[in-house]
Every structure is written in structure tokens, then in C-alpha cells.
Amino acid sequence: MFKFLAPKLRDNDWTGLIPLHNPGKRPLISGWQEYNKRPPRDDEIDDWCSKSPSAGIGLACGNDRVVGVDQDILDPQVAQMAANIAEATLGHTPLQRIGRYPKKLFIYGNDGSVVSNGNYGQHELFVISRQFVLYNIHPDTLQPYRYQEAQPEELSPSDLPQISQMQIDEYLDSMSKLLGPRSVKFSQHSHGTGNSNCYGHSWIKKWSPLRCDDEILQLAFDALRTAAPGKRHDTLISITVALARLGFYPRDHRGKITVAFASAHSDGEQMEAQRQVDNAIKWVEHRGIATQFDKVTALGNITGSW
Numbered sequence: 112m113f114k115f116l117a118p119k120l121r122d123n124d125w126t127g128l129i130p131l132h133n134p135g136k137r138p139l140i141s142g143w144q145e146y147n148k149r150p151p152r153d154d155e156i157d158d159w160c161s162k163s164p165s166a167g168i169g170l171a172c173g174n175d176r177v178v179g180v181d182q183d184i185l186d187p188q189v190a191q192m193a194a195n196i197a198e199a200t201l202g203h204t205p206l207q208r209i210g211r212y213p214k215k216l217f218i219y220g221n222d223g224s225v226v227s228n229g230n231y232g233q234h235e236l237f238v239i240s241r242q243f244v245l246y247n248i249h250p251d252t253l254q255p256y257r258y259q260e261a262q263p264e265e266l267s268p269s270d271l272p273q274i275s276q277m278q279i280d281e282y283l284d285s286m287s288k289l290l291g292p293r294s295v296k297f298s299q300h301s302h303g304t305g306n307s308n309c310y311g312h313s314w315i316k317k318w319s320p321l322r323c324d325d326e327i328l329q330l331a332f333d334a335l336r337t338a339a340p341g342k343r344h345d346t347l348i349s350i351t352v353a354l355a356r357l358g359f360y361p362r363d364h365r366g367k368i369t370v371a372f373a374s375a376h377s378d379g380e381q382m383e384a385q386r387q388v389d390n391a392i393k394w395v396e397h398r399g400i401a402t403q404f405d406k407v408t409a410l411g412n413i414t415g416s417w
Contacts, residue, residue, distance in 0.1 A: 114164035116246055116264060117156055124267040126150035127174045127242075130159045131167035134248035135324045136358055139166050146171035147240050167247025172237045175268045178225050179237030180217040180282070183360060187213045192289055193234065200282040201274050205261035210249040218263075220271035227279050232396050233290055236279070250324040311353030318357060327357065328364065332371035344387060347372055351391045361392045368392075 113130050120128055127150050130139040140159075151159075159166065172179065180197055184190040190213035197217050206218035221238065228238040237243050245263055247256055314334070318327045331350050338346040351361045351368070361368065365388065373384040 112164075112246055113166040113168055114160040116168055117160060119264040120168070120245070121153075121156060123264055124269065125170065125175060125245075125263060127171040128156065128245070129169045129171050129242060130163045131169045131244065131247050132323070133165055133167045134253060135167065135250045136169075136244055136247070137324070138169060138242065139163055143169075143171060143242065144240070147173040147242075150174045168245045169242040169247075170245050171242045172228075173239045176221045176223070177268050177271065178219045178221050178274060178279070179235075179243045180219065181235040181237065181243065182215050182217075182233070183235070183363075184214060184233050185211075185363075189289070190214065193286065196282060196285045196289065200285055201278050202272050204272055206263060206266065206271060207259045208244070208256055209259065210244065210256045211251050216243060218271060220268060220273040222273040222275050224276040225274065225279050226276060227283065231283070231286070234286055311349045311351075311356055314350055314353035315356055318353065324359070328354075328359070328367070332367055335368065335371040336374050338372075338375050343372070343375055347387060347391050348394070351395050355395050361395055365389075365392060 112133065117128050127146055129143050129146055129151065131137060132139050170177070170179075180201065182190065182193045182197070184193055194215060201217070201219060204217050204219050208216040208218070210216075225238055227236050228240055229236060244256055248254065249256055314331070318330060321327050321330075331354055334350060335347065354361050354364070369385055369388045372388050373381050376384045
């Protein structure tokens with residue numbers, strides 16, 4: 112995949128190409144954030160083509176002046192309403208990528224004014240940092256990501272309809288009205304600098320080198336099942352944070368997280384275990400994963416009321 116498509120994309124002025132684990136969404140290389148600041152050189156692309164010919168292809172944002180408008184909504188009716196909002200506020204783009212239907216990514220050009228960038232719970236904007244999938248096998252469906260109209264190798268970034276920050280502001284306002292408080296921004300891919308594993312650091316260190324998303328999820332579920340009494344709640348929080356920072360959406364895996372966490376509890380504790388999982392996911396989404404938490408506030412939320 113990478114060997115075949117990356118040169119074609121480069122010929123059409125896509126510059127921020129990086130190899131991804133296949134299947135999956137995560138970069139295959141360490142230090143890939145460097146390519147948010149400068150595009151890979153030809154020799155780096157050639158090296159990845161040689162060493163990882165079947166890798167997926169991601170776009171490290173920042174150099175190609177594009178805006179990735181990602182909608183991670185599984186309810187078909189709500190997803191269609193969100194897609195209509197994108198069309199109404201941002202206009203039509205021929206690049207619309209689908210991985211797990213009805214979730215959708217719209218790719219637009221940036222007129223130079225768009226600076227909003229981040230995760231808003233059920234939708235994201237990719238502008239000047241992070242990366243998104245251009246081509247790969249989806250880790251859940253095990254089917255290729257597909258495009259509804261045009262393909263990236265058929266268009267250059269400059270061919271895409273250009274959008275402005277004013278349009279993005281209108282889009283975000285409309286999405287907030289549609290999704291309500293779930294549309295709160297949080298920086299999912301930030302990495303804290305504190306030492307407490309309430310930030311998920313030890314799990315991230317163990318799991319980030321792994322190639323398979325399913326393997327990471329299985330290890331997370333196993334850790335929840337075997338969490339020691341007295342440490343179960345903190346384990347739940349740290350694993351939920353770690354999964355979010357590694358690019359997973361805890362809410363998408365709520366069912367399996369609940370089953371795993373509840374299995375570590377007695378029959379009489381099942382309802383409380385489910386409540387703790389729901390609150391952990393809400394806490395990650397609404398409190399956010401910042402560069403560094405306020406430790407007093409964070410630990411108060413973890414050990415006290417939600």
C-alpha cells in the first residue's frame with residue numbers, strides 16, 4: 112500500500128505522508144510529530160517504501176494546508192445530521208473518507224486562517240498537529256478505508272475547496288448545538304509530564320510500542336479484570352486515560368471496558384462498577400486530558416464525587 116500509493120500522492124503534492132501500522136491508525140515510526148513541522152524528505156519516503164511496503168498511509172498535518180473534519184458518530188441519524196452541518200457550513204468537498212460507517216472524514220483546503228485544532232468528543236479537527244489516515248485497513252472492520260467521490264491521489268491539496276476560520280467557527284457552533292455537552296474539546300493525544308499513573312503514563316509506556324490495536328485493547332481489558340482490590344478505581348482511570356492518549360475512544364469500547372472491570376467485582380458490586388466506568392469515560396471527555404492536570408483537582412475527582 113505505502114510503496115504503491117505514496118509516490119503517486121507525492122507526485123500530486125501531498126507532502127506529509129507517514130507509514131501506519133496495518134491494520135490500524137497509529138504511526139509505524141517513532142518521532143513522527145517532526146513531520147507536523149516539516150515534510151518527509153524523498154529519501155525518507157523511499158526508505159519507508161523499501162522497509163514497510165504494505166504499511167498504511169497517514170497524513171501528518173501542518174504542511175499540506177488541509178483541514179481534516181472528522182465525525183466519529185455511530186448513530187446513523189445523528190451522523191447524517193452532522194454531515195449535513197459540514198456541507199451547510201463548510202461546503203462540499205470531493206474528498207470524503209469512510210472507515211467505519213457512518214463515521215466520516217471530510218478533507219478541505221485551508222485558506223490560511225484556520226487555526227482550530229483538536230478533539231471535541233465526537234468530532235475532531237486536524238489542522239496543524241496530529242495525523243489522520245489517508246489509506247489503510249480499518250482496525251475494527253478489517254476493510255479498506257474508502258472514498259465516496261474522488262481519491263486523494265487524483266487531487267492535490269490546492270485543488271480542494273478552501274475554508275476559513277469563520278466557517279469553522281460556524282461549524283463548531285452548529286455541532287455543539289447538535290451534540291450538546293458531549294461536544295466539549297479535550298486534547299486526546301497530549302502527553303502529560305506528571306509522575307502519577309492517574310495520567311496513564313506506565314500503560315502508555317508499555318503499550319505504545321505494540322503494533323496491533325487489538326493487542327493493546329486486550330491488554331487493557333486484562334488489566335481491568337485483574338485489578339487489585341483497593342486499586343481498581345485508580346486502575347480504571349489510568350487505563351481510560353491511556354487508551355484516549357493512544358488514540359482510542361473509550362466511549363467506543365464502553366461495553367467491553369464495563370464487562371472487564373465488572374468481572375473484578377462481586378455480584379453485589381456490579382451496578383457500582385458500571386457506574387464507575389460511565390463516570391470514568393465522562394471524566395476523560397469533560398475534564399479533558401491536558402498537558403498536565405491540576406493534581407489536587409484531578410485526584411479529588413478520582414477519589415471523591417463525580
